[in-house]
Each structure stands twice: as C-alpha cells, then as structure tokens.
Amino acid sequence: MTATPAPETPARQRVHLRIAGMTCAACADRVRRGLEQLEQTTATVNIATGTAEVHTLPWYRAEDFRQVVETAGYTVVPHPPTPEPPNNTPRTTTSPRAAVAVTVLTTATVLAATVFGSGTSTAPEFLLFALAAIAVAGAAAPIHTAAWRAARRGHTTMDTLTSLGLLGTLTYAAVATVGAADGVRYSAVATAVTMVALAGRRLKTRAERRAGASLRDLAARFARYATVLDDSGRETRLPVGELREGQRFRVGPGDIVAADGLVVDGAADLDVSVLTGETTPVPTATGDTVTAGSVALDGTLVIEAAAIGDRTRLARLLHAVERSTDERGDFQRLADRIAGRFVPASFALAALAGTGWLIVAGPDSAARAGLAVLLAACPCTLGLATPTAVLVAAGRAAQLGIFVKGQRVLEQAEGSAVVVFDKTGTLTDGAPAVVGVFPAATVSRRDVLCWAAAAESGSAHSVALAVRAAARAEDHDVPEARAVTEYPGSGVLGIAEGRRLAVGRPAFLRRHGFAVPADLAAQRRAQEQLGHTTVYVGAGDRVVGVIAVTERVHPAAARAIVQLHGLGLRTLLLTGDNPFAAQSVADRVGIGEVVAGVLPEDKAEVVTRLQESGRHVMFVGDGINDGPALAAADVGIALGTGADAAIDAADIVLAGRDLLRVPAAIGLAWATLATIRTNLRWAFGYNVVVVPMAALLLDPLAAAAAMAVSSLFVVSNSMRLRRFTPPGPSPQPTAVPEKVRR
Incomplete structure (x- = not known):
C-alpha cells in the first residue's frame, strides 16, 4: 500500500x-x-x-x-519495494499457481470416474462419489472459502454462484448414489464441472497476466540498487528506496540510472529509449541531465539525484498508466451497475427455474435446471469487458511509446474531430537557427547580436537559444545583463552596459516605449514573408535591429498529418508566431488551417471556441505555455521531451518527439473502444441468451463450460489489442535491453 x-x-x-x-x-x-x-x-x-x-x-x-x-x-x-505495473495482480484465493495442481487432480478424478462408470453395473459408485467429493470440496476449496467469507458479511459474488453450483451438483450425486439412481453419472458430472470451472479460471488468470507483459517490461527499467558515494568518495550499494535527493551515485556500464538527476562527473553513452523511444545511444557528460530508467551502455557517470522514487518522470508516467486501468469510464460504470444486480437476479432465476421444473417434471429436472442456471450465470464477463481491454491497450501503447492517463481519454479520443498542433518544438525541432541580423544604420551587426544575447541570457525560449548560439558561434564577448524580466510569449527586458535592452514582438517593444524606424519595420515584414520568425532588438529608447530565425520541420510531421487526414480528422496549426512563418510550416507539413499570432494565455481560449462550435478537440504541444491549452482540450497530448508542466497537464504523453505516435494513439483508442463494445455486447448477449437456455435446456456440465468460455472470450478478444498496428509506418517501439544491472 x-x-x-x-x-x-x-x-x-x-x-x-x-x-x-x-x-x-x-x-x-x-x-x-x-x-x-x-x-x-x-x-x-x-x-x-x-x-x-x-x-x-x-x-x-x-x-x-x-x-x-x-x-x-x-x-x-503490501506493495513491493519497487514500482510495478498494474497487471502484477495480487494472487488471490481463487487463482494461485497451485491451481495447476488442482486442475490436474480434478482431471484425474474425471478420468477415473469415466473409466469406472463406463457401463458396468459393478462400478464402485461410493468410491467414485468419494473422488468427486475430494474434487468438489477439496480442489475447489478456495472458491467455497471465498463464497463463505462473502456470505458471512451478507454478500453474494461470482464465487457464491459457482460454489452453490458445485456443491449442488455434488449433493445431487450423493442422493443419486445412495438411491442407486445412476450415481456414477452424477459423480462424473460433479468432477467435470469442477474441472471446467477451475481450468477456466486458471486460463483466464494467465491471460490477464499476459495482458500486462508490456507494462512489466517497462517496470523492469526501474533500478533496484544504487551505488551511492559519500563525501569521501567511498561507494556503498544500497536499495534504491534508501537513495535520497542530493546524494551522488555512480552508474557504470550495464547499470540502470536510479533517479532523475544531473551528471556531475564522467561520460557515457545512454540508452534512453524508455522515455524517448529512440534506440540511438545518447552521448552524456558532465552538466547533462539524465532520467531514471536510462541504461549506461559504456563509460561511467556520477549523478546527483534530483528526483527519486515516485517523483521520477518514468514513475510518474507508469503510475499515470496504472491510474488509467483503475479509472471507471462510462462503459465501466454501466457494466458495474448491471453486474452489481446480476448475482441476486441469477439466484431468483435459478429458484424460478427449479420451481417450474419441479411442478412440470419432478425433482431431477428441477435440480438440473437450478444448478445449470447457477453455473451458467457469468457476471465476471461484464466486470472484465472494459478493464481487460484497457489493460491490454495500455501495455500495447507503452510498447509504442504512448502513455495514456485514463479511460476517459479513450472515450474522448473517439469523438475528437480536430487535432490542433503547437508549432515550435512540436511540429518543428524547437532549435531554430539565426538566418539574418539586420541592424539600424547607426548600429553594427555585432552590437545588435550581443545586446540580444545579453537580454536573452536567462531565457529558455527557442529564439533565445538560437540568438545565444549565434553569438557563441561568432565568438562575441556578450555583456552581462541585469534586472532581466521575461514576459512569456512576448519578450524580455534588461539592462546591459548602461542601456535599457528589449527583445521580442513588435507590440511588446512599442508598449515599453521603443520607437520603430520605418526601414526596420519593412525589413521585418520582408523576412516574415519569407517564412522566417523575427524579433525586434531595442536599446535605449528605439529599435536598433531585427533578427530573423528559421526552424527545421520535424521529419515525421508531414507523415503524421497525412495519417491523421487518412483517419478523417481535421488538423489546425495554433501558434504565437507571425502568420507567414506559421503558414510556411503548415504548408511544409500539410496542415490547411492556421491560427497565428496568438498569445500563450489565449491558446486555451481558441481551443474553447472550437469546442463551443461543436467540435471535439485534441491539442498537441510540448512547452510550459501549452499547459492551459492541453488542459482545456478534450484530449491533451504532450511530447515526452517537453516541459514537466505540459506533461502534467496532458492526458496522453508520447515518448520522445515522434509525431507518428499521435495517429497511433488515436488509432489505438478507437480500436480499444471497438473491443470494449464487442466485449460488452458479448457479455450482455451471453447472459441474456445462455442463462435462460440453462433454465430450459442445458445440463450443469454444459452450463459450466459455457460460463468458462464466456470469460475466456472477453479476455481473448481483449488480447487481440496486443497485435494492434498503427496506421502507416509504425513509431519505433520502446524496448528493454536484454542485460542490465538493476
């Protein structure tokens, strides 16, 4: 717990x-x-x-x-000491590994009954009944125990139905044996019914555990131990649960990184596919950040732990998936309401069937009908219809690098008609490059670039990164700025070399009193018409230059848009950039609708307007500024390489930046809902058709077999989702290295 x-x-x-x-x-x-x-x-x-x-x-x-x-x-x-995926189902009294031995015993009993009762009048009927009693009362004891525990509290469950059916069959065999009325046949029926019930439960449990295999593979990426360094450099190998934030630990070849943190010494190639989906090793050295679950392929790193245990990014994603299998969506709530009333209804129908046959045909037929109804009734199909499908889908999604946070997400995804994309860092690689610096007549190009780099020194915005990279590439001596204030989505203000500096949108600089020369305004318009993103650079009280940057479109973006259109979905580009730069990116990837020049705080309002027009909206983004839009959308999708705020606000998180995972996530959601609907139709149809048939036609053995087949159908149908193939080329699946030290 x-x-x-x-x-x-x-x-x-x-x-x-x-x-x-x-x-x-x-x-x-x-x-x-x-x-x-x-x-x-x-x-x-x-x-x-x-x-x-x-x-x-x-x-x-x-x-x-x-x-x-x-x-x-x-x-x-109790919970295990390290995180586990949701399908590590606790062993219950009705489905331990010992069920295999129970099934073997039951089968042997049935075979013995068949041999001894194969037509000879000298068959030892009492011995066969004893074997049947061992099977029903002994091998199936966990079922009876669970039923008794529920009965003591005034409850009825699936175990109650099965237990009464098995004990009723055994009782009838006892009556037949004592009365010399074909006791052999009824003893054989009792053992066979037990065998079918236990075998069906065992197979269902094994199938359920197989459904979570993919999530267990991901859970294997959690380290169990960490080699912790003290102040003197001495190493101590500790369980990862004893690692504390701020402590330093060593990671060598084959070791799993135990916590999110900062590399303070060393260099190594890391396999980071668990979170990015990329199989190419990532060179990592001092000053780089690392995430738990990464695997050192070579080299040695000393890492200072920043987030441990449940606070690591991998743990948060896996726990989000676990919550998705626990959440009750609309389908699950409907099934639960019906299943909660099903067991009492089954008892009533069994009593009604028994009474009717007693009047019409006597006690033998009455017992057959009542027992058949109890054994055929299967509320577990209703209970399993949704969670097994969601569980298998969650595992398959994790294999594809898709982390879904709830059943509601699946239901909302089916209705989504518009997929809205952020531009910078989502459709583009988020690392634009400076393609032009245009100074005013009285200012040098070097001054404009250095002043801009000084003002942007503390910003993580993509344009700021590009400006600083350009200044470094030209080996300029950038002055130190002070009193820097960043206005997200608008610009920055600061002071350097005694000058007031500003970098940002035209309206931002005008609002803060910077005059814009006509020639620079014309230059900005010309660059934007070329599809470039531009910023003004201000010094003193006027704009002294224009900097133009351009972005590289993500290689998979165009293919992802084609696949989304193939699914019948509309796409829209929503960005704070200028209309020309936005349209340039939209044209390159195939998006037909563009809304540009939108401030970060207004993105959510655009999403809301789309919803008010009757459209279900998905929003795909990666930045801190995308958080409100991700939360406002019917389904928010964040890139796993994005900001924590975006990941926390999103309903679906994609490993890495592969946009092909967007249509894959939608296709899997649709396939999951189709599977749930099939499961529920089967569950409703089975109980509506087979239970009345049991009252009229079926014997107990056939009824028990039908019940087992019903549960297995639901689980097996859900298992088909393990073979789900995304539309078009598949995103690179995440994989667990064969040999890692945990």
Whole structure:
C-alpha cells in the first residue's frame, strides 16, 4: 500500500491499494462502496488488476483502508519495494499457481470416474462419489472459502454462484448414489464441472497476466540498487528506496540510472529509449541531465539525484498508466451497475427455474435446471469487458511509446474531430537557427547580436537559444545583463552596459516605449514573408535591429498529418508566431488551417471556441505555455521531451518527439473502444441468451463450460489489442535491453 500526496489536490491524498480476493465486478463494486463511505472519499477499483485508487482526506491512514477492505471480505496486499505495473495482480484465493495442481487432480478424478462408470453395473459408485467429493470440496476449496467469507458479511459474488453450483451438483450425486439412481453419472458430472470451472479460471488468470507483459517490461527499467558515494568518495550499494535527493551515485556500464538527476562527473553513452523511444545511444557528460530508467551502455557517470522514487518522470508516467486501468469510464460504470444486480437476479432465476421444473417434471429436472442456471450465470464477463481491454491497450501503447492517463481519454479520443498542433518544438525541432541580423544604420551587426544575447541570457525560449548560439558561434564577448524580466510569449527586458535592452514582438517593444524606424519595420515584414520568425532588438529608447530565425520541420510531421487526414480528422496549426512563418510550416507539413499570432494565455481560449462550435478537440504541444491549452482540450497530448508542466497537464504523453505516435494513439483508442463494445455486447448477449437456455435446456456440465468460455472470450478478444498496428509506418517501439544491472 502506498500513500502519496495528490499533486492536483494538495489538501487531499491519493492512496494506491493492492487487493486480494476479488473475483468479479460485484466484488470490486463492494470494495469501492466501502471505501467511499469514508468522509469525502472517492475510489476506483479495478477487478482486472486487483488494485484500487483512493482520493481522500489527509488524516486517513493505511490501517483505516485495511479495515474497510477487510470488512468487505477482502485483503490488502503490501506493495513491493519497487514500482510495478498494474497487471502484477495480487494472487488471490481463487487463482494461485497451485491451481495447476488442482486442475490436474480434478482431471484425474474425471478420468477415473469415466473409466469406472463406463457401463458396468459393478462400478464402485461410493468410491467414485468419494473422488468427486475430494474434487468438489477439496480442489475447489478456495472458491467455497471465498463464497463463505462473502456470505458471512451478507454478500453474494461470482464465487457464491459457482460454489452453490458445485456443491449442488455434488449433493445431487450423493442422493443419486445412495438411491442407486445412476450415481456414477452424477459423480462424473460433479468432477467435470469442477474441472471446467477451475481450468477456466486458471486460463483466464494467465491471460490477464499476459495482458500486462508490456507494462512489466517497462517496470523492469526501474533500478533496484544504487551505488551511492559519500563525501569521501567511498561507494556503498544500497536499495534504491534508501537513495535520497542530493546524494551522488555512480552508474557504470550495464547499470540502470536510479533517479532523475544531473551528471556531475564522467561520460557515457545512454540508452534512453524508455522515455524517448529512440534506440540511438545518447552521448552524456558532465552538466547533462539524465532520467531514471536510462541504461549506461559504456563509460561511467556520477549523478546527483534530483528526483527519486515516485517523483521520477518514468514513475510518474507508469503510475499515470496504472491510474488509467483503475479509472471507471462510462462503459465501466454501466457494466458495474448491471453486474452489481446480476448475482441476486441469477439466484431468483435459478429458484424460478427449479420451481417450474419441479411442478412440470419432478425433482431431477428441477435440480438440473437450478444448478445449470447457477453455473451458467457469468457476471465476471461484464466486470472484465472494459478493464481487460484497457489493460491490454495500455501495455500495447507503452510498447509504442504512448502513455495514456485514463479511460476517459479513450472515450474522448473517439469523438475528437480536430487535432490542433503547437508549432515550435512540436511540429518543428524547437532549435531554430539565426538566418539574418539586420541592424539600424547607426548600429553594427555585432552590437545588435550581443545586446540580444545579453537580454536573452536567462531565457529558455527557442529564439533565445538560437540568438545565444549565434553569438557563441561568432565568438562575441556578450555583456552581462541585469534586472532581466521575461514576459512569456512576448519578450524580455534588461539592462546591459548602461542601456535599457528589449527583445521580442513588435507590440511588446512599442508598449515599453521603443520607437520603430520605418526601414526596420519593412525589413521585418520582408523576412516574415519569407517564412522566417523575427524579433525586434531595442536599446535605449528605439529599435536598433531585427533578427530573423528559421526552424527545421520535424521529419515525421508531414507523415503524421497525412495519417491523421487518412483517419478523417481535421488538423489546425495554433501558434504565437507571425502568420507567414506559421503558414510556411503548415504548408511544409500539410496542415490547411492556421491560427497565428496568438498569445500563450489565449491558446486555451481558441481551443474553447472550437469546442463551443461543436467540435471535439485534441491539442498537441510540448512547452510550459501549452499547459492551459492541453488542459482545456478534450484530449491533451504532450511530447515526452517537453516541459514537466505540459506533461502534467496532458492526458496522453508520447515518448520522445515522434509525431507518428499521435495517429497511433488515436488509432489505438478507437480500436480499444471497438473491443470494449464487442466485449460488452458479448457479455450482455451471453447472459441474456445462455442463462435462460440453462433454465430450459442445458445440463450443469454444459452450463459450466459455457460460463468458462464466456470469460475466456472477453479476455481473448481483449488480447487481440496486443497485435494492434498503427496506421502507416509504425513509431519505433520502446524496448528493454536484454542485460542490465538493476
């Protein structure tokens, strides 16, 4: 059990629980309702992953949640010391590995019953009944135990139906054996029903665990140990949970980086594919930042830890995926409501069928019909229809470098009709280069570039980076600026060499009292018509120059836009840049609609206007300034190389900067929803058709087999998402190196 402050609501806490013993949607709903009885508490419970996420008041402690879960009849399982993916489902009383041995025992019992009861009147019926009793009461004991635990608390679950069906079949076999009325056949039916029930559960559990294999692969990228250095340089190998922020640790060849941090010594090539999706090693040296989960391929690094444990970027993304499998979307809420009423309805139908057949055909037919209804009823198909599909999709998405934060995202993605792109750093590589410096008649080119570099010395904006890079390339001595103030999306002000300096948009400089000569205004317009981005440079009280920069379009951008259009989606470019530069980029990538000259704070307003016109909107961005638009959109998509603010605000995070992951994410969302709908149609259809058939036609063995097949169909259909192929060329999947030291 872990409890961490919820970043989005500091006054509350978010608690993650691993719960054993849940076997159907009714179990999950009971746990959820119990947790939500705590004051100001909301909870989501996932039957497929055996987990619960609770948002509650800060004074509740682990013991409070444990008591609530145990009162509901289930068990809280301690969390492992290192992060795990959501499908490391706690072993429950109904699906341990020992189920394999149970199934073998049951099968042997059935075979023995078949041999001894194959038509000879001398078959030892009482011995066969004893074997059947061992199978039903012994091998299936976990099912009966779970059913009894629920009954003691006045609950009914899927285990209740199965347990009563198995015990009822065994009871009927006992009556038949004592009465010499074909006891062999009913003993064989009892063992066969047990075999089918246990085998079906075991296969379903194995399929569910396979569904999370991709997420487990990603979880393998967490280090278990770190080689920590003390002040004297002595090394101590510690569990990663004991690493603290500010401590230094060493990473050698084959080691996994244990925390996000800053390299303070050494050089190495790192495999950073877990977060960027790029398989090319990244040269890393002193002064570079690194992220947890990266793997040193050669060389040695000394890293100062800046973010550890759940605060690392990789952990935050994996926990976001875990929350996506816990969240209850519209489909899940519908299924849960129906499943919660299904078990009592099944008992009522079994009693009605038994009563009807007792009147019409006698006790034998009445017992057959009642038992068949209990064994055929399968509320677990309703409970598994959504979470298994979401779980498999989350794993496949992670393989493709796509981290989805919730079921709601999948539902919203299907309705999205417009995909809005930020320009700088999203469609372009975010590293523009200076292509022209145009000074006023009385000022040198060198002065304009140096003054601009001085004013931009503390800015992380792409234009500022380009200006400083140009000044360094020309080996200019840039003066030191003071009193620098940055106005995001507009410009910067500062003082250097006794002059007031400004760099930014035309309106920004005019607003701060800088006069614009006509020749420089004309030069700016000419450069913008060429598709360049421009800024004014001001010194004293007038504009003294124009700097033009250009950006390189991301290589995959045009292909991504083609794929989005192939999916029937509209695309729009939204940027604060000038219309000519924006249109130049839009033309190169194939976007037909452009909204330019928009201030960062107004991007969200543009998104809102699109929504008010009846359109569902996706927004793709990477910068701090994109946070409000990402949050306002129906679905926000952030690039994994972008700012933390953008990643936190987004609903989907893409590894690296490969824009082909945008259509891949949309295509996977659509495929997942189609799978969920198929699962729900099957679950509803099965229970509507087969349960009444069981009351009229099926014997208990056929009913048990139908129930097992129903659950397996839902899980198997969801597993098809593991083979999802994105439209067009696939983005590079993330991979785990074969040999790493954890």
